[in-house]
Amino acid sequence: MQYSDKVMDHFMNPRNVGEIENASASGTVGNAKCGDIMKVDLKIENNVILDAKFKTFGCGSAIATSSMATEMIIGKTVDEALRLTNKAVADALDGLPPIKMHCSLLAEQAVKAAIKEYYEKNGLLNDENKALFDMLEEDPH
Amino acid sequence: MQYSDKVMDHFMNPRNVGEIENASASGTVGNAKCGDIMKVDLKIENNVILDAKFKTFGCGSAIATSSMATEMIIGKTVDEALRLTNKAVADALDGLPPIKMHCSLLAEQAVKAAIKEYYEKNGLLNDENKALFDMLEEDPH
Amino acid sequence: MSKRERVYLDYAATTPVRQEVLDVMLDIYKNEYGNPSSFYQEGQKAAKIVSNARDTVAACIGAQASEVYFTSCGTESDNWAIKGAAASLASKGKHIITSKIEHHAVIHPCEALAKQGYEITWIEVDQDGLVNPDDVRSAIRPDTILVTIMMANNEIGTVQPIGEIGKICKEKKVLFHTDAVQAAGALKIDVKDLNVDLMSFSGHKIYAPKGVGALYIRKGVRIANLLDGGAQEKNKRGGTENVAAIAGFAKAFELATTELEENSAKLSELRDSLMNQILAEIPYARINGHKSKRLPNNVNISFEFIEGESILLMLDFSGYSCSSGSACTSGSLDPSHVLLAIGLPHEIAHGSLRVTFGKDSRQEHVDNLVKDLKEIVKKLRDMSPLYSDFLKNGRN
Amino acid sequence: MSKRERVYLDYAATTPVRQEVLDVMLDIYKNEYGNPSSFYQEGQKAAKIVSNARDTVAACIGAQASEVYFTSCGTESDNWAIKGAAASLASKGKHIITSKIEHHAVIHPCEALAKQGYEITWIEVDQDGLVNPDDVRSAIRPDTILVTIMMANNEIGTVQPIGEIGKICKEKKVLFHTDAVQAAGALKIDVKDLNVDLMSFSGHKIYAPKGVGALYIRKGVRIANLLDGGAQEKNKRGGTENVAAIAGFAKAFELATTELEENSAKLSELRDSLMNQILAEIPYARINGHKSKRLPNNVNISFEFIEGESILLMLDFSGYSCSSGSACTSGSLDPSHVLLAIGLPHEIAHGSLRVTFGKDSRQEHVDNLVKDLKEIVKKLRDMSPLYSDFLKNGRN
């Protein structure tokens, strides 16, 4: 497995590890059986993500993409964060080995799952934006 | 192919190569298709083999056994020569590779064929000694 | 974790070529390049080297030289034994018995045969990875043509009761193959005592080079060829002999056999020290494989709540080369079939680490590894949602 | 004949490992012992070495790297191509076309398949050893699944019209395999131009070590595995990669490709000189193989009235290493199937000599060889009953 220096940096020194007390919303995706789980907590004010923290059980790229994805959404509006793709996360890490691309999907899904909870809690989920969360039904494996 | 020093000696410096003018008897066995032919000329007086010469088309062990076999029968009586076995020739050469043992049969056969001719020419072939030449009907290959 | 000299702890994946072996090979590469099938001196010298190597390997396993066939690797030996037996005995039957914890070099040939109409019985193992010989006995049917059970497992190190299984197969007149790739050099091998008919070996696990192996075929046992070609290996395995590697393999096997007891003693000390220290110092860790019926150099541990690749990656960063599951499957994302077979749940199987010691291993490596592992496991657990869940809610 | 320094003239049987290749291998043996399947640095460095080697070999034959698979020898490549194609296409048909002058690594797999119910058409060759592409065209049937015709013959050096045969196979949508073991390094190879689907290579014919080879498998062509095992070679060929030998093979292939023209020019000069001198100075000799469509380093001659082994033995004694027929069959007593196929009578086929030149060959070797051969042929003819018969009675 050849990981980029960026991946190794985010793996060895992951940003935003932890949990947020009284998070505005959280999302957990994956399952231990498949070898990776990611949980994201978001602190959102005025539709802006002020903070994000994660906990991840998984391989090197699962941890690195968790770190990178949280980095990328902090300071973004919820709508902007919803447009975060796994491709964008992987690119920001200078790429991932092909066999590991599915791990970056985990990060995208976790962020979406948290935002979905935020929408639900705040009555923002509607017919228009519901489709944005369709991918949460997919199994990345 | 690992040949003994004796085989190599008899191959590189074969004894008794040639033909005998007015030979008492000759024998030729083998065929070119199978890769070996041996012709033996014998000079016999008073039932004693005074001289033997050979010509051989064949591999190293065919030539070496030709040389050794003629050496071994010179000075012997015809009866003694008839008892020459391929095993004895091979042993005298310090052995042959297993795959090459059939070549020593060629020498035994050639000597027997020559003696048979001698018996025939001299009216010596009878019901008693006929069986000694049975092996000439066998194909060594 | 500071960067320091690298420590190789994956001798079950492959070993370096030892100096004595390299010397033998170099001499051949430089001076003996003849083709053993050739008639002239250079060829005959090469043939002699191969035949001496065959004598040596035969002596290491209690076989006759004529029963030893050189191959290109353990995988070829396994494929030849299994597919060769299947092809030559198809008229007798199409039932093959193997275990659930074989190497892929056995599993995949069996699966390939299954697609061709053979029927495979996959014997279960117990929680320590042991095959019960009685299970083999009761699986044997009139149409059983082959039993193939490995001598020692490459992941968890469990050593099987090969002698007992061999006796059953002999009694039932069924061909018995064992993959001894991991056992060679670590356990005493006598093909007669063990009653095996076919046995696979590989060079690069015993300090010989990669790309050479051997198959023992008991006298009288006939299996179809895998590599048809020239007259090499008594017409049973074509291909110009890999003279240098074969001689190196024989040298390595000879040395391993001479040094076996001394080495086993040293290695099992390191092994036991690592197992004991980990169990003492790192919570929620469990040892996989049998406690005593185990390769002297193998440690396999699962750490709960964390995932194996990230352990490996952090260890690699700290200078340790270890493995999680079999090296050959590390391209795959599934947890090891061996760990699942001994009953580990998926999430725990995912968090396993294999450490295998060898010639250069020292106590110091063990002590440092434990120290670094402690930190790494802690760091990963602090990141793990499973661990925080467990701390909050206990096991669920 | 005086004893002098030995002169190796059997480069078609095998070649020494050249220094540049040995350097590459030694460095790997000493410093890069990782298993390419391993996750950590040592493993990844080994994987990189293998992947670079794949790029290099691909470049030498105009292929993509993903189309190159490493094997343990030319024989394995041939077996894999033929048996693999047969297994994966059995539902389409069971007819295979090959020639009568293939290497045993092709003939014997075909014969093994024949025993399993496949039907083999053995294409005849003309007196120069050439396959007529039209014969291939007319042998193709709806159930033909594979054509396998070698690129250059190892005994008589004849080079086949592979490009034409490839075009016919492409047009008829039949898989085409060619054994390029002898062609590699001697002839330009471009898999696209030649329209081949499968192509076999071996290391030890091009100054790489024994025990390594490659199979080119055109993108989109699927053949069954021969060695099932780990995930190596994209799951198509199990077994820990022979890293050092693979890197050595790539280095050797690269050098051979760079030096191809220069070498061919030099070798064909020696070849032509030997052929001309023999024809001029030794009566009752004939050249076997095609006059011009011929490997640059190959001379094959029959001397009437004498037998090949004794020629070899005397040459060996004088310090020359040559071959009669294929090295691989020198354990056998039958005359070469190739010489019989070009129409030589048995007794003449028995008296054939193959001289193949290589890196260390010089004009001086040719000149001395002719001198010594003259004496040897004379000595053996003086011993030959066939020759005296001929002198007395002429040809009968």
Ligand SMILES: Cc1ncc(COP(=O)(O)O)c(C=O)c1O
């Ligand atoms: C034409 C040809 N094919 C195949 C082979 C077999 O190659 P290897 O000895 O590497 O198995 C050889 C040489 O022995 C050969 O000359």
Ligand SMILES: Cc1ncc(COP(=O)(O)O)c(C=O)c1O
């Ligand atoms: C138990 C076992 N069998 C077979 C093999 C395959 O050996 P090789 O890599 O030489 O093909 C290995 C190692 O990879 C192994 O550990």
